[in-house]
Amino acid sequence: MTDTANQSIAADLADERLIRAQGIGGYVRQFLGRLRAGDLGSLPVIIGLLVICVGFYSAEPRFLSSRSIVSITQFAAPIGIIALGIVLVLLLGEIDLSVGSVSGFTAAIMAVLVVNEGYSMIVAILAALVAGLLIGAFYAVLYTRVGVPSFVFSLAGLLGFQGALLYVLGTQGTINLPSDSFLVQFTRFEFVSPTMSYVLVVLIAVAYAGTQLLSVRRRSAAGLSSPPVVLIALKAVALLVGLGFLSYYVNIDRGWSYLWVLFAVLVVLMDVALRRTRWGRHVFAVGGNEEAARRSGIKVNRVYFSVFALTSLFAALGGLLQAGLQTSVSQASGTTDTNLTAIAAAVIGGTSLFGGRGSAYAAMLGIIVLQAIQTGLNLVGVDSSVRFMVTGGVLLLAVAIDSVSRRARSSSGRG
Template sequence: MSKQTQGATQPAPLLDRSDVRVKHAHGVGESLRAFVDRIRAGDLGSLPVIVGLIIIWTVFASLNPVFLSADNLVNLLFDCSTVGVISLGIVCVLLVGEIDLSVGSMSGFASAMLGVLWVNEGWPVLLAIVAAIVVGGVIGALYALLLNRLGMPSFVSTLAGLLAILGMQLYLLGSDGSINLPYGSPMVNFGQLMIIPAVVSHVLALLPGLAIVVLGLRTRERRRAARLSAPSLGGLLARAALITLFLELVVAYLDRGRGVPLMFGVFLGLTVAMNYALTRTRWGRSMNAVGGNREAARRAGINVRRIYTSAFVLCAALAALGGVLTAARLASASQQAGSGDVNLNAIAAAVIGGTSLFGGRGSAWSAVLGIIVIQSIASGLTLLNLSSSLRFMITGAVLAIAVIVDSLARRSRVTHGRA
C-alpha cells in the first residue's frame, strides 16, 4: 500500500489536539487533575457558593431539624422568587461592569402601580402588570441614555433614580400608604398558594437532563464538523442522568410538603431563558465582551451603547416584575415595599452567586444560588428566634467573603493568563 493510500485512509488530525504543548485530559483521573488545575488558576465557577450553601444548611439543620423540613423549604422557595427575579436583572448590569442601585425602589413603585391601576382604577390585572413592567423598562432606558450620551456613571444616575422613584411610589400611594389587593384573587393565590401539580413537577424535572443531551449532541456534531475534539457521549449521558436524578429527588422531597411553588417555577423559567440568552446568543457573548473590555468590544464591531441599553432596560423591567411578585406575595402594595434590604439582597445575591463586580464574568444561575443562600440565612435565624440584626451582619459577612474570593480568583486568573 502506497503512502498516499495510507494517508487517505487515516482520519484528519483534530485541530485543537495538534499542539503538543497543550495538555488534554484522557480518562477520569486526568479530568479530575484538570479540574483541580482550573480551580488553582482561579476558575472557580459556582464551587464556593455551593460549598457555602452546604455549610449553612448543615449548621442550621443541626441547630433546628425543622429547617430542612419540606414545608419550610417550600416557604423558602416562595420567598426566594420575588427578590430572585430582581437579582436576575442585577446580573445583567454587573456583567457589563455597571450597577443599578434603584432596583428596590423600582420594585416598590411597580407594586404601587399595580395597586393603583388594578384596585383603584379598575384596570384588568394583566394590563396593570404589563404597564408596570413597561414603565420599568423606560426608566432603565433613561439610565442607559444618561450613561451613553452624557457619560454619567451608573452609580450616580441610579442613586438619583432611587430617590426619585421612591418619591413617585409615595405619591401614588397617597396618605393611606398602602393598598390591599383582593384576597382570594388569582394574583394573590399565585403569590401565596399556587403549587405546581406533582406529576407536572416530575415531568419538568426531566427537561434539564433532556436539554443537556440535545444541546450536547448538537455541540458534538458542530465540533466534529469543524475538526475539533468533542466531549464523550458517555460523559454527556452521565451528567444528564445525575442532574435528572438530583432534580427528581428534590421534587419528590418537596412533594412531601406542599410541593414546588408555581412562583418559583416562573423564576426558574426566567433563569433558564436568561441563561440561554447569555450563553448561546450573539447578544450574550456581546454582554460578556463589553464587561471584559469595552474598548476591545467596540473595536470588534459590537454596538456597546446598545448592549448597555439592553442591560439597564432588562434590569429595571425585571425589578418591576419582582415588585409585582412581591405585591402578590404580600397581598398588598405599601410604602414599605421595595425598601429595607431589597437592594442589599438583590445585589448581594448576584455577587454571592458568583457574578463578578469587575464585569465580564457571571451567570443567570448566580441569582438562583445567591438568593437561596440569603434566604437560607434568614429562614434559619427566624427558626432559631434570633434577632434580625444578626441576619444583616451575617449576610454582610458572606457578601464580603464573596467579593474577596472573586478578587483573589481574578488575581489568580491574571497570573495564570486566564483573565
C-alpha cells in the same frame, strides 16, 4: 498572522486533542487546572450552601423539612428575579442601586390601577412592566448619551422612585390587593402537581442531555475538545435523580410553587441568551473590555441599552410578584433591604463586581443562600440584626474570593 500566533494556535489545538483523547480523566485534570488558575465558578457558593444547611440542620432539624424548603424557594423567587437583572448589569462592570425603589414604584402603579381605578390585573401588570422598561431605557440614555455614571443615576433613581412610590400611594399608605386576583393566587397558592413535577424533571434531564450532545457534535466538527458522551450521560442521570428526589421531597408538603418555576425558567432563558446568542457574547465582551469590543465592531451603546432596560424590567417584575406574595403594596415596598439583598445575591452567587464574569445561575444560587440564612436564623430564634451582620459577612467573603481568584487568573495569564 505571525509565526508566533500560528504556533500558539497550533499548541492550543494540540492541547484540545490531547484532552479529548484522554477522556474523562483528561477533563478532570482540566477542571482541576482551572481551579488552580483561579476559575472557581460556582464552587464556593455551593460549598457555602452545604455548610449553611448542615449548620442550621444541626441546630434545628426543621430547617430541612419539606415545608421549609418550599417556603425558602417560594419567598426567594421575587428578589431572585430582581437579582437576575443585577447579574446582567454587573457583567458590564456597572451597577444599579435603584432596583428596589423601581420594584416598589411599579408595584404601586399596578395596585393603584387595579384597586383605585378598576382596571383589570393584566392591564395593570402590563402598565407596570412598561414603566420598568421605560425607566431602564432612560437610564441607558443617561449613560450612553449624557455620560452620567451608573452609580450616580441609579443612586438618584433610588431616592427619586422612592419618592414616586409615596406620591403614587398618596394618603392611603397601603393598598391591599384583592385576595382572589390572579397575581395573589399565582404567587401564594398555585403549586405544581406531583405528576407534573416529575414530568418536568424528565423533560429537564432530556433537554440537558440533548443540548450537550448537540454541543459535542458541533465542537467535534470544529476540531475542539468536548466532554465524553459517558460523562454527559452520567450528569444527565445525576440531574434526573437529584431533581426527582427534590421533587418527591417537596411534594410531601405543597410541591414546587409556580412562582419558583417562573424564576427557574427565567434563569434558564437568560443563561441560554448569555451563553448561546450573539447578544450574550457581546455582553461578556463589553464587560471584559469595552474598548476592544467597540473596535471589533460591537454596538456597545446597544448592549448598554438592552442591559439597563432588562435590569429595570426584572426589577418591575420582581416587585409585582413580591406585592402578590405579600398581598399588598405599602410605603415600605422595595425600600427596606431589597436593593442590598438583590445585589448581594448576584455577587454571592459568583458574579464578578469587575465585569465580564458570571452567569444567570448566580442569581438563583445567591438568593437561595440568603433566604436559607434568613430562614435558619428565624428558626433558631436569632434577632434580625444578626441576619444583616451575617449577610454582610457572607457578601464580604464572596467579594474577597472573587478578588483573590481574579488575581490568580491574572497571574496565570502572565505566566
